[in-house]
Amino acid sequence: MIELIKIAKPKFDKLLKENSDINYELTTERYLEGVIINNTSLDHINEEKVEVSRCKFVNVTFNECFFTNIDLLDVIFENCDLSNIDFSDSSIHRVEFKSCKLTGANFSESNIQDVFFDEVLGNYMNFGYSKMKNTSFNNSNIRGTIFLECNFNKISYKKCDLSNSEFTNTALKNIDLRDNDISEISLIGKELKDAIVSPIQAVELARLLGVIIK
8 A cells, every 4th residue: 555755744833813804915915824714715816926824725716816936834725726826936835735626726846845735636737847845645636737857855646646647857766656547647768767656557658658568
C-alpha cells in the first residue's frame, strides 16, 4: 500500500475570527490574516501580491479570480470552488485543499511546499515549471494536469487519476505510481528513471514510448 509522505500542517496559533469584509481586505489592503470565511462568493477579483496567512475558507466560490504572485501561508480551503483560479508565480506553504474543485487552476511557476490535495476535482491544473516539495495528492481526479519541467522533492500520489497528464522533463525518481491511473501520460522516457510502477503500468509505458514487447 502506498503511504503518503508526511506534510507539515497549517498552523493556527489563535482562534479564527469571522470576516465580513473580505473583498475590501483582498482588494484594498491585499492582506488577510487569522480569519475564517464561510459560505460566500468572491467574484472578479484581479490582484497581485496578496498575502493570506492563518485563514480558513469553507464553502467559498472563487469566480473569475486572479491572484498572481499570491503568498499563501497556513491556509485551508474546504469544499471550495476554485475552478480556473490563477495562483501562478506564487508562494504556497502549509496549505490544504480538501474536497475542492480545482479544474483548470493555474499554479505554474510557483514555490509549493507542504501542500495537501485531498479528494479534489482538479482536471487540467497547471503546475508547469514549479518547485514542489513535500506535496501529496490523495484520492483525487487530476487527469490532464500539467507537471511540465517541475522540480519534485518528496511528492506522493495515492489513488489518483493522472491519465493524460504531462510530465515532460520532470524527474519521477522514487515516486510510487502503482496505485494511480497513469494511462496516456506524456513524457520523453528519462523522467521514469527510478520511478516505481506496476508490471501492467510498465507495459503501458513501454507502449507509449514506442517499445515493442513480444
